[in-house]
Amino acid sequence: MATLEIRDLHVSVEADNSTKEILKGVDLTVKQGETHAIMGPNGSGKSTLAYSIAGHPKYTITSGTVTLDGEDVLEMSVDERARAGMFLAMQYPVEVPGVSVSNFLRTSATAIRGEAPKLRTWVKEVKTAMETLQMDPAFAERNVNEGFSGGEKKRHEILQLELLKPKIAILDETDSGLDVDALRQVSEGVNRVHASGEVGTLLITHYTRILRYIKPDFVHVFAKGKIVASGGPELADELEAEGYEKYTKGGVTA
Amino acid sequence: MAEAQNIPVGSTTAGTIAVAAESTVATRMSAPPSFDVADFPVPHGREEEWRFTPLERLRGLHDGTAEAGGVLTVEVTAPEGVTVETVDRSDARIGRAGTPVDRVAAQAYSSFEKASVVSVPKEAVLTEPIRIAVHGEGGTAYGHQVVELGAFAEAVVVIDHTGDAVLAANVDFVLGDGAKLTVVSVQDWDDTAVHVSQHNALVGRDASFKSVVVTFGGDLVRLSPLVQYAGTGGEAELFGLYFTDAGQHQEHRLLVDHNTPHCKSNVAYKGALQGDGAHAVWIGDVLIQAAAEGTDTYELNRNLVLTDGARVDSVPNLEIETGEIVGAGHASATGRFDDEQLFYLMSRGIRAEEARRLVVRGFFAELVQQIGLPDVEERLLAKIDAELEASV
Numbered sequence: 001m002a003t004l005e006i007r008d009l010h011v012s013v014e015a016d017n018s019t020k021e022i023l024k025g026v027d028l029t030v031k032q033g034e035t036h037a038i039m040g041p042n043g044s045g046k047s048t049l050a051y052s053i054a055g056h057p058k059y060t061i062t063s064g065t066v067t068l069d070g071e072d073v074l075e076m077s078v079d080e081r082a083r084a085g086m087f088l089a090m091q092y093p094v095e096v097p098g099v100s101v102s103n104f105l106r107t108s109a110t111a112i113r114g115e116a117p118k119l120r121t122w123v124k125e126v127k128t129a130m131e132t133l134q135m136d137p138a139f140a141e142r143n144v145n146e147g148f149s150g151g152e153k154k155r156h157e158i159l160q161l162e163l164l165k166p167k168i169a170i171l172d173e174t175d176s177g178l179d180v181d182a183l184r185q186v187s188e189g190v191n192r193v194h195a196s197g198e199v200g201t202l203l204i205t206h207y208t209r210i211l212r213y214i215k216p217d218f219v220h221v222f223a224k225g226k227i228v229a230s231g232g233p234e235l236a237d238e239l240e241a242e243g244y245e246k247y248t249k250g251g252v253t254a
Numbered sequence: 255m256a257e258a259q260n261i262p263v264g265s266t267t268a269g270t271i272a273v274a275a276e277s278t279v280a281t282r283m284s285a286p287p288s289f290d291v292a293d294f295p296v297p298h299g300r301e302e303e304w305r306f307t308p309l310e311r312l313r314g315l316h317d318g319t320a321e322a323g324g325v326l327t328v329e330v331t332a333p334e335g336v337t338v339e340t341v342d343r344s345d346a347r348i349g350r351a352g353t354p355v356d357r358v359a360a361q362a363y364s365s366f367e368k369a370s371v372v373s374v375p376k377e378a379v380l381t382e383p384i385r386i387a388v389h390g391e392g393g394t395a396y397g398h399q400v401v402e403l404g405a406f407a408e409a410v411v412v413i414d415h416t417g418d419a420v421l422a423a424n425v426d427f428v429l430g431d432g433a434k435l436t437v438v439s440v441q442d443w444d445d446t447a448v449h450v451s452q453h454n455a456l457v458g459r460d461a462s463f464k465s466v467v468v469t470f471g472g473d474l475v476r477l478s479p480l481v482q483y484a485g486t487g488g489e490a491e492l493f494g495l496y497f498t499d500a501g502q503h504q505e506h507r508l509l510v511d512h513n514t515p516h517c518k519s520n521v522a523y524k525g526a527l528q529g530d531g532a533h534a535v536w537i538g539d540v541l542i543q544a545a546a547e548g549t550d551t552y553e554l555n556r557n558l559v560l561t562d563g564a565r566v567d568s569v570p571n572l573e574i575e576t577g578e579i580v581g582a583g584h585a586s587a588t589g590r591f592d593d594e595q596l597f598y599l600m601s602r603g604i605r606a607e608e609a610r611r612l613v614v615r616g617f618f619a620e621l622v623q624q625i626g627l628p629d630v631e632e633r634l635l636a637k638i639d640a641e642l643e644a645s646v
Binding site for chain 2: 054055056057077078079081082083087088090093094095096097098099100103104107108111112143144160164
């Protein structure tokens with residue numbers, strides 16, 4: 001069973017000629033089949049955690065470890081991490097001019113699976129996945145994320161999640177900016193992937209709204225660069241009722 | 255009616271876009287078109303038609319100091335039925351397709367000694383392309399090339415430029431009524447070459463002219479395709495593809511002169527740039543004269559900046575003297591392939607070099623497919639891959 005282990009992770013960024021530490025010792029273990037929700041206020045470092053694990057060059061790991069089944073993730077290049085089974089659904093997916101969705105999906109599936117998928121089954125696979133997410137087939141011929149609405153971008157991320165079948169999926173605020181219909185469709189996609197039992201999910205969110213559709217096994221509260229509380233789904237209910245205030249006020253996290 | 259679309263590139267790219275202000279094709283020229291170099295003042299670099307060109311890299315082509323004496327071979331391979339001649343300056347077939355629009359073109363016209371004339375007789379439909387191999391072994395040369403098609407003739411001409419040269423030339427394409435001509439001009443020069451050339455097309459009644467300009471090489475390449483129509487119903491399609499590397503200056507200046515009613519033109523140029531000092535210039539002038547009712551024209555320029563340090567100047571310009579037209583429009587945009595795009599693709603398991611190839615191939619694919627010549631298309635895609643590999 002695939003396990004992602006994050007131990008005492010410290011991460012900083014360069015900003016205005018100074019170094020700012022954003023993650024201040026994160027510990028977390030995500031196993032295949034589990035769903036973890038990481039909840040926290042804006043600026044607490046949630047997205048930094050997601051991007052650091054994926055290997056974004058902007059972030060510098062100053063100490064700590066991230067391993068996937070014992071393999072050192074931090075030693076891997078961005079593409080190696082993906083091929084090892086990591087997936088990051090981004091909050092702001094990037095536009096890529098000149099590359100059609102269909103070409104992109106096939107190229108990444110080829111990279112992840114180690115061989116080009118057989119054309120006939122592949123076409124059917126993509127078509128079915130798009131239908132389930134209620135995406136227009138014409139979508140496949142558009143350039144990646146170019147001119148996509150917020151909802152289309154997120155659906156496209158979940159489409160990739162379904163096709164690439166990672167071991168560990170990190171969903172960075174996939175719910176933000178979605179209307180209720182899109183939120184439901186996206187959540188159904190995440191639940192389908194979860195139902196396979198093959199994926200460990202790290203769901204990063206600001207709002208409790210998505211947890212009406214996706215039921216986490218574990219809920220973690222993230223504040224000031226680290227996890228400050230962990231519990232079961234009941235923790236999300238508490239956050240919905242009381243907000244983050246208790247965790248962001250000085251003293252508690254110190 | 256005209257639509258301008260400009261997406262400025264990221265601030266770190268040093269890319270810029272300028273849309274022409276209130277001025278006309280005629281007012282922007284230093285002098286009216288002329289065959290005589292003496293009619294053009296020596297440019298100092300601030301003239302509209304020279305302001306993007308590094309004059310110091312023209313090796314004297316612009317100021318009369320470049321003396322011919324280089325070694326340049328022009329080899330024409332043509333299928334049966336095609337006449338290939340080398341003629342004197344006095345030959346009446348020279349200079350019919352268009353008049354030099356700048357000093358270097360006029361210098362070339364004033365300085366060439368022999369011209370090459372390729373004639374396809376009327377109604378001849380060639381199944382094999384005519385190949386013109388221009389190869390330089392260094393030094394300055396002035397050239398003139400004529401390709402003429404009789405009425406209803408059909409031909410494909412592939413012009414290859416290789417080696418090293420400082421070349422100024424004019425190339426005339428004369429299409430008889432109903433003729434169809436496709437010209438592929440590939441600038442695959444060594445990185446030291448300087449090539450300044452005007453391509454004149456005179457499109458006959460109901461004739462179709464398709465030009466595919468492909469520029470990869472050279473230190474400085476500046477091409478000026480000019481299209482004029484000799485009768486109604488003419489069509490011109492002008493496609494261009496350039497891959498500008500570090501230190502290269504590649505400039506394409508198009509002028510489509512709709513001087514005749516009911517003609518069409520479609521221009522699409524795309525370029526990728528990478529490396530320090532890579533500079534691409536695209537000027538798209540379309541002139542719809544008062545007499546040219548029923549004109550249908552569109553022009554497009556797209557640039558993809560792959561690295562920091564590259565610069566694009568793209569200036570589409572549409573000048574309309576009659577409202578009685580079918581359509582007229584233009585679009586220009588420059589985008590950049592940046593670290594975030596690279597990260598996004600790599601985060602899906604795609605290797606860095608594959609990601610770059612994906613983006614550039616995708617960018618050019620639509621244009622390449624319009625060429626309609628499979629062997630040329632394959633060669634181009636292979637060349638694009640090679641350019642990309644050389645870059646990293």
